[in-house]
Amino acid sequence: MRALPLPVLLFLAAACGAGDEAAPSSPAAAVPADPGETGPAPPEAAEQAPASGALWELPPVPGPVEVEADGVQVPRIHVESFLEKEWQRFCFSREQPEEATAEAFFADPQALFRPFARDLALLSEATARWPELDPAVVQARREELERAFLTTWKALVDRWGEDEVLRHLEARIRIERMMDLLAEEGPPVTEEEIRAFYEDYRAEKGEHPEFGFPSLEQLRPRIEGLLRARRRDEAVQAWQEEHLAKHDIRVRLPDGREVRFGGG
Amino acid sequence: MITTFGILLALAAPGGGPYVDSQGNVYHELPSPHDYADFATFDALFGHEVFTNRDGHRFQIDRELTDEELAYSLWLQEVLNGLQHVPGGGATVRATVRTHHPVDEEYRGQFATTRDIRIHVVGEVERCDDALQSQFGIDFVPSSGCAWDSQDNGAIDQLLDEAYNECGGLNGQDMMIALTAQSNFGGAIGVGYIGLPRQLTTKYFSFEAEIMQHEAGHNYTLFHCCDNNCIMQSFLDVGAFGNFHNYQEGCSGQNHFSTMQAQSNRY
Numbered sequence: 001m002r003a004l005p006l007p008v009l010l011f012l013a014a015a016c017g018a019g020d021e022a023a024p025s026s027p028a029a030a031v032p033a034d035p036g037e038t039g040p041a042p043p044e045a046a047e048q049a050p051a052s053g054a055l056w057e058l059p060p061v062p063g064p065v066e067v068e069a070d071g072v073q074v075p076r077i078h079v080e081s082f083l084e085k086e087w088q089r090f091c092f093s094r095e096q097p098e099e100a101t102a103e104a105f106f107a108d109p110q111a112l113f114r115p116f117a118r119d120l121a122l123l124s125e126a127t128a129r130w131p132e133l134d135p136a137v138v139q140a141r142r143e144e145l146e147r148a149f150l151t152t153w154k155a156l157v158d159r160w161g162e163d164e165v166l167r168h169l170e171a172r173i174r175i176e177r178m179m180d181l182l183a184e185e186g187p188p189v190t191e192e193e194i195r196a197f198y199e200d201y202r203a204e205k206g207e208h209p210e211f212g213f214p215s216l217e218q219l220r221p222r223i224e225g226l227l228r229a230r231r232r233d234e235a236v237q238a239w240q241e242e243h244l245a246k247h248d249i250r251v252r253l254p255d256g257r258e259v260r261f262g263g264g
Numbered sequence: 265m266i267t268t269f270g271i272l273l274a275l276a277a278p279g280g281g282p283y284v285d286s287q288g289n290v291y292h293e294l295p296s297p298h299d300y301a302d303f304a305t306f307d308a309l310f311g312h313e314v315f316t317n318r319d320g321h322r323f324q325i326d327r328e329l330t331d332e333e334l335a336y337s338l339w340l341q342e343v344l345n346g347l348q349h350v351p352g353g354g355a356t357v358r359a360t361v362r363t364h365h366p367v368d369e370e371y372r373g374q375f376a377t378t379r380d381i382r383i384h385v386v387g388e389v390e391r392c393d394d395a396l397q398s399q400f401g402i403d404f405v406p407s408s409g410c411a412w413d414s415q416d417n418g419a420i421d422q423l424l425d426e427a428y429n430e431c432g433g434l435n436g437q438d439m440m441i442a443l444t445a446q447s448n449f450g451g452a453i454g455v456g457y458i459g460l461p462r463q464l465t466t467k468y469f470s471f472e473a474e475i476m477q478h479e480a481g482h483n484y485t486l487f488h489c490c491d492n493n494c495i496m497q498s499f500l501d502v503g504a505f506g507n508f509h510n511y512q513e514g515c516s517g518q519n520h521f522s523t524m525q526a527q528s529n530r531y
Contacts (some may be wrong), residue, residue, distance in 0.1 A: 054411075082357075119353065123357055148484060155438035
């Protein structure tokens, strides 16, 4: 508690500056290195986790799966990330995630891959509209991610490689442009809609005896954002319903089956 | 000199220290808001202070809420939860980051089954990564969980280290978010090392996702700021969930989030 202006800053500087390496008694020296730390991970590090301590362990994502959108190979980061999240949901819907099987996961590939196929059609259309992105725009997005979410940037680069992460950022720029374009074609969110939503929501939630209810001005950014996002989702969904058939999305499963969406 | 240091370390060990602040002051244990006349005094003294622990890891103190702040935050959270947007079109074009979750015995004790723990943790993690998901199409995947027995009188950073050490570090994942239901950290509700992918979040009412997001901000190298619409304020602001300020801010000296998306859908 007490602040101690002790003349021991040299010690602290030494301890702090050297980090884990300066503290041989520190158990941290025997565990895997973070991406943000320097020095190689000790070879025995992966064995440190006690088997009895495992609460859950997501089994490896079944693969490989290959996806083509309009004749172009979909990047590994997108195929594997899509599958990883869906696999997590699939495994965690079971009592024991470890019991999930690839066979059951891929049992209905149309249902599994349809949302992905729809988004790939959207991306394919966006890529056709904006085949070349201004390198300064991509660089700005990269710097934005790196500056605001440094450890996530590092984790992504460590795992996927910088080129794949940049391809992901380019894809997101194109998708967002496309979604904004589609949303602009529809009617804008009006002041009346915002007010009506606010009044309905206020009636639904009721007043707090002490705090009342936030004012419209307090909630306006969130309500407006929510209504705009919903409007954009509706526009995207309508576009996908209409245009998926014009694209050719092919998914090759690990067992060799091919699933097709659209028809080109 | 080594002997002197050893003595200091031995003397300081019961409180978790030594900790050194940005002015070079040394503390045997972390300051607690309960030791000051009011939380405002604590905030003025330590809200923006950066402490360094014996391993050289830097962090800030994330204090619990006052009774009034707590009551308001619970109410506000209930109001704002209904205004969350679930990403729709385009959301499956994503990049994933795997997370690892040490869970202590107090936390586990609040759930009937391991499956219940998993479902709860996954739900909180998915709420936590909203900002990354809506801005960059990045999703956290809670890939592994680990049971860990926490010591009862440790400082909050010690528990973070303990979780890290006893549960295999990152366990092959990209980031560690440890969870505890202990509440005797002298008023701290979470800790995230600045610039390292590891954090500890306490089961503090229904605010785990908000705390995780704040601690992840520290992991991303962000410091406490004074923007009243940013999740990185020195106290937990539920109303700022999902928001990172977008300009060069004075208290933190940082621009937490300069978005290119003027029409953000992060709500």
